[in-house]
Amino acid sequence: xxxxxxxxxxxxxxxxxxxxxxxxxxxxxxxxxxxxxxxxxxxxxxxxxxxxxxxxxxxxxxxxxxxxxxxxxxxxxxxxxxxxxxxxxxxxxxxxxxxxxxxxxxxxxxxxxxxxxxxxxxxxxxxxxxxxxxxxxxxxxxxxxxxxxxxxxxxxxxxxxxxxxxxxxxxxxxxxxxxxxxxxxxxxxxxxxxxxxxxxxxxxxxxxxxxxxxxxxxxxxxxxxxxxxxxxxxxxxxxxxxxxxxxxxxxxxxxxxxxxxxxxxxxxxxxxxxxxxxxxxxxxxxxxxxxxxxxxxxxxxxxxxxxxxxxxxxxxxxxxxxxxxxxxxxxxxxx
Ligand SMILES: C[S@@+](CC[C@H](N)C(=O)[O-])C[C@H]1O[C@@H](n2cnc3c(N)ncnc32)[C@H](O)[C@@H]1O
Numbered sequence: 490x491x492x493x494x495x496x497x498x499x500x501x502x503x504x505x506x507x508x509x510x511x512x513x514x515x516x517x518x519x520x521x522x523x524x525x526x527x528x529x530x531x532x533x534x535x536x537x538x539x540x541x542x543x544x545x546x547x548x549x550x551x552x553x554x555x556x557x558x559x560x561x562x563x564x565x566x567x568x569x570x571x572x573x574x575x576x577x578x579x580x581x582x583x584x585x586x587x588x589x590x591x592x593x594x595x596x597x598x599x600x601x602x603x604x605x606x607x608x609x610x611x612x613x614x615x616x617x618x619x620x621x622x623x624x625x626x627x628x629x630x631x632x633x634x635x636x637x638x639x640x641x642x643x644x645x646x647x648x649x650x651x652x653x654x655x656x657x658x659x660x661x662x663x664x665x666x667x668x669x670x671x672x673x674x675x676x677x678x679x680x681x682x683x684x685x686x687x688x689x690x691x692x693x694x695x696x697x698x699x700x701x702x703x704x705x706x707x708x709x710x711x712x713x714x715x716x717x718x719x720x721x722x723x724x725x726x727x728x729x730x731x732x733x734x735x736x737x738x739x740x741x742x743x744x745x746x747x748x749x750x751x752x753x754x755x756x757x758x759x760x761x762x763x764x765x766x767x768x769x770x771x772x773x774x775x776x777x778x779x780x781x782x783x784x785x786x787x788x789x790x791x792x793x794x795x796x797x798x799x800x801x802x803x804x805x806x807x808x809x810x811x812x813x814x815x816x817x818x819x820x821x822x823x824x
Pocket of ligand 1: 720762763764768
């Protein structure tokens with residue numbers, strides 16, 4: 490069995506730098522899918538002219554954004570700066586969303602710093618044309634901070650709308666069978682039990698999602714090199730609920746290209762961008778890999794396998810990193 494993962498690229502700047510030469514997009518450029526469906530741009534979400542370049546006169550019915558959460562120390566900005574930056578890409582989204590459109594935003598809350606930036610972001614959103622519709626929590630299986638606190642397992646997802654977009658309720662049903670019987674209600678004079686009244690034998694996801702597995706290295710959809718990949722199933726649920734076949738879906742922070750892939754699988758079009766040429770390349774390769782193999786990621790491999798096998802310098806760099814990892818592990822075992 491092949492086993493050639495690469496480490497998180499954000500933690501290995503020299504590896505990232507080395508892989509840049511294999512990326513087809515330079516900052517400012519856009520990849521157009523030969524089949525005419527999708528676009529991937531190496532563009533800045535907060536720059537109105539970049540978004541105009543991506544969209545021209547086209548409009549999307551749905552946007553799913555997963556920005557950096559302002560939680561990672563080296564990437565952290567002053568809160569007011571972060572919120573001003575968010576306001577800019579929300580305005581850019583508004584400019585290219587149809588009159589009846591849906592906007593989903595994944596965001597975090599730092600429990601060690603006043604829960605920033607979630608509440609600040611929500612307040613900022615009150616000053617935009619978007620209306621709040623739901624506040625979803627997705628439960629991760631693995632958490633952190635388990636010894637002296639409640640284990641942190643939540644991922645927040647905000648749902649906003651503009652106008653009156655469609656909502657496909659069928660998309661909301663999970664694979665979990667209903668077990669609670671006996672909730673009686675009179676309908677047209679007849680007493681009915683909840684199973685008789687419901688559309689499905691399964692429960693609805695509601696605004697607390699407990700049925701989605703967090704991406705980890707043993708899953709087919711895992712993309713080695715990436716570090717904040719959202720589960721395909723979560724994005725598919727949003728696309729099914731808030732768009733129709735053929736619609737255009739937007740994602741301003743593509744990273745592993747999850748929205749792009751979900752759109753391909755569900756017959757939607759997707760225009761997506763990332764500031765970093767590496768993640769643009771990974772997203773394009775993930776789509777191409779899926780089209781060629783039907784696979785949704787690289788469980789035991791990585792998006793740059795071919796280049797790595799022909800590049801001695803790159804191989805020794807990865808080898809050194811693997812040795813370093815083993816050394817670190819041995820030291821941890823000693824102490
Ligand atoms: C949290 S990740 C998105 C994860 C994605 N949903 C997935 O499933 O893989 C955020 C991404 O935003 C990108 N990014 C940061 N600032 C950006 C900006 N101003 N414009 C576009 N992309 C940006 C980062 O390079 C990173 O890849």
